[in-house]
Structures are given as C-alpha cells and as structure tokens.
Amino acid sequence: MSIEKSRHHIDSLSSKLDRFWNLSSDNFFSLFLDDLLTGFGVNNGKHYRPIDDNERKQLFELGRMYAQAVIDCPYVDLLGGIYMNLSGRGHKKCLGQFFTPFHVCKLMSDIANHDLITGNFFPEKKVLRISEPTCGSGAMVLGMLSSVKEKYPTLLSKLDFTMVDIDRTCVKMSAIQILSNLLIHQDEIAGLKVYRGNALGPMSEMEFFIGFQNYNDADIVDDIPINTNGGSIGAELDWGWVVNL
Ligand SMILES: C[S@@+](CC[C@H](N)C(=O)[O-])C[C@H]1O[C@@H](n2cnc3c(N)ncnc32)[C@H](O)[C@@H]1O
Known part of the structure; x- marks a missing residue:
C-alpha cells in the first residue's frame, strides 16, 4: 500500500466534493454515499432526494474517481480520510468525528x-x-x-x-x-x-x-x-x- 497514492486519491475526491458541496443546497457527501449505495441495491427511501442534471454529472464523475481509488488502494480507508478532510474544511456541522488512521x-x-x-x-x-x-x-x-x-x-x-x-x-x-x-x-x-x-x-x-x-x-x-x-x-x-x- 502506498500512503502517497491513497493521500492523492483522498485529496482529489475531497477537493471535488468540497467544491461542489459549496454550490449544492445540502450535504453533498451524504448524496455521494447514497449514490454509491444504490449500486449495491440499497434503497435510501426517505433519506434520498431528487437530483438535478449537474449533480448527476458530478456524482457520476465522483463514482468513477472512487472506483479508481479502490482499484489503486485495496482495503484502504478512503472514505474516512475524505470525511475527516471535509470536516476540516468547514463542514464540521454535519461531520465531526475522528477515525483511527x-x-x-x-x-x-x-x-x-x-x-x-x-x-x-x-x-x-x-x-x-x-x-x-x-x-x-x-x-x-x-x-x-x-x-x-x-x-x-x-x-x-x-x-x-x-x-x-x-x-x-x-x-x-x-x-x-x-x-x-x-x-x-x-x-x-x-x-x-x-x-x-x-x-x-x-x-x-x-x-x-x-x-x-x-x-x-x-x-x-x-x-x-x-x-x-x-x-x-x-x-x-x-x-x-x-x-x-
Ligand atoms: C472514535 S470513532 C472510532 C471509529 C472506528 N472504530 C475507528 O477506530 O476508526 C467512534 C465511533 O463510535 C460511534 N459510536 C459512539 N457511541 C456509540 C454507540 N453507543 N453505539 C454505536 N456506535 C457508537 C461513533 O458514531 C463513531 O463512529
């Protein structure tokens, strides 16, 4: 496992999520997670909301980036790293936990x-x-x-x-x-x-x-x-x- 490689993926995904979160109306990290979960058949029901064309485009690209990160960094805690990055970039209201490195x-x-x-x-x-x-x-x-x-x-x-x-x-x-x-x-x-x-x-x-x-x-x-x-x-x-x- 290369720490530099996983750091690179975590930072790229965090920056993209952060940029789009500031343009979007609510917790875009949660939307991103829900989007990934639909691939495993999880119906988020009441926790899901309709998304517009631009959001769909961003989510598609984020999904592609996440899959590439998992290919490059098997069994590394990528989402925990992204979560903590985003929390440090001003989203503490929704995210505020710390995980073991x-x-x-x-x-x-x-x-x-x-x-x-x-x-x-x-x-x-x-x-x-x-x-x-x-x-x-x-x-x-x-x-x-x-x-x-x-x-x-x-x-x-x-x-x-x-x-x-x-x-x-x-x-x-x-x-x-x-x-x-x-x-x-x-x-x-x-x-x-x-x-x-x-x-x-x-x-x-x-x-x-x-x-x-x-x-x-x-x-x-x-x-x-x-x-x-x-x-x-x-x-x-x-x-x-x-x-x-
Ligand atoms: C410090 S984090 C550690 C997470 C993980 N074990 C690690 O080492 O990275 C503590 C986690 O415990 C969860 N937690 C706290 N109290 C809990 C409880 N009573 N039942 C289930 N989860 C709880 C929090 O939501 C948080 O995700």
Whole structure:
C-alpha cells in the first residue's frame, strides 16, 4: 500500500466534493454515499432526494474517481480520510468525528492476526466472527481484511464481520468500503452484517442495514478468547471477538 497514492486519491475526491458541496443546497457527501449505495441495491427511501442534471454529472464523475481509488488502494480507508478532510474544511456541522488512521489499523491487525494464526484459532473449515461495535468508517475491518489478504489470503473466506455504528453516515461509509473492495478485488468473505444502532442497547433495537452470510451457523468458532472491551457487548449480541471500542 502506498500512503502517497491513497493521500492523492483522498485529496482529489475531497477537493471535488468540497467544491461542489459549496454550490449544492445540502450535504453533498451524504448524496455521494447514497449514490454509491444504490449500486449495491440499497434503497435510501426517505433519506434520498431528487437530483438535478449537474449533480448527476458530478456524482457520476465522483463514482468513477472512487472506483479508481479502490482499484489503486485495496482495503484502504478512503472514505474516512475524505470525511475527516471535509470536516476540516468547514463542514464540521454535519461531520465531526475522528477515525483511527488507516496505517495504525493495519498495524494493529497485523499484530492481532499473528496471535490468531499462531494460536490456532482457525480450526479447519470453521468461521471466525469478528465484531466492530463502533465501526466509524470501517477502518479497523479494512485493516483486518488488508492484513489477512496480504499474509494469509486463504483465510479471508473464513471471516465474518458484524459492524455497528450509531451514526448513519458511518454505517453507509462502512458498508460501501467493505462491499466495493470485495467486489472490485474479487474477494470472498464468509459473511458481513452492518447495523445502525446503539451498541450498548438491546439487539432488538438495531436496524439491519446490509449484509450476507455464506456459511452455516454450525461452522462458527465460538470460543475466541480475545475481547478488548471486557465482553459485555459481545455477550449481549453474541459476538465472537470485539476488535475495537
Ligand atoms: C472514535 S470513532 C472510532 C471509529 C472506528 N472504530 C475507528 O477506530 O476508526 C467512534 C465511533 O463510535 C460511534 N459510536 C459512539 N457511541 C456509540 C454507540 N453507543 N453505539 C454505536 N456506535 C457508537 C461513533 O458514531 C463513531 O463512529
């Protein structure tokens, strides 16, 4: 992964979004995310509004630029970088969060994966469920996918991710980033579930956003002794391993 290359893509997309946002009537970043999500069949219903010809043209070009960035920078947190750039350029009213820098996520995953592999937590044919209860832009999960793909590519198909965030923009960014990387780089994972909701609240109040599962429940590894948040969230949601909180 080249940091310069990803920085270049993040800056180009941010500048274009920033320029057009100032001409548009509302949150153009959100419109951009909604536009990308329609490619994955997500109907944004009440959150979507009609767009004019100029906006359509800009969104088409932004979509092309984003796809090229994903091709050039596999599993890098591009949207989180764009979000934070835009927040720094005066859009703090709509955006105001900070995410873990991607290279830190990657390093953390490299360390965690080493423990997982050397600790034999990947029994034959079993699926490992990994949860990210406050996923932000999805940087931790992208770091994990990037690390596994680089070091243990055959294990990708054994990973199942559950991602949650209370913020709808974060949920959208996470879904887009994971799905577009899997699609563009032709990778298969065991499963993905993305929810919008309060990770500290009951499962019944979670809103399912998007996901899929390519395995039977009997194949789950159910005893992963790594849990960085003490286990309360994992217990409520029946999650295997909490990556980050
Ligand atoms: C500091 S960001 C970290 C995001 C990501 N884990 C990372 O490392 O880049 C914290 C995230 O937690 C989300 N969050 C805060 N409280 C939450 C809660 N109770 N349930 C779900 N998400 C929450 C916020 O919306 C934000 O996206």
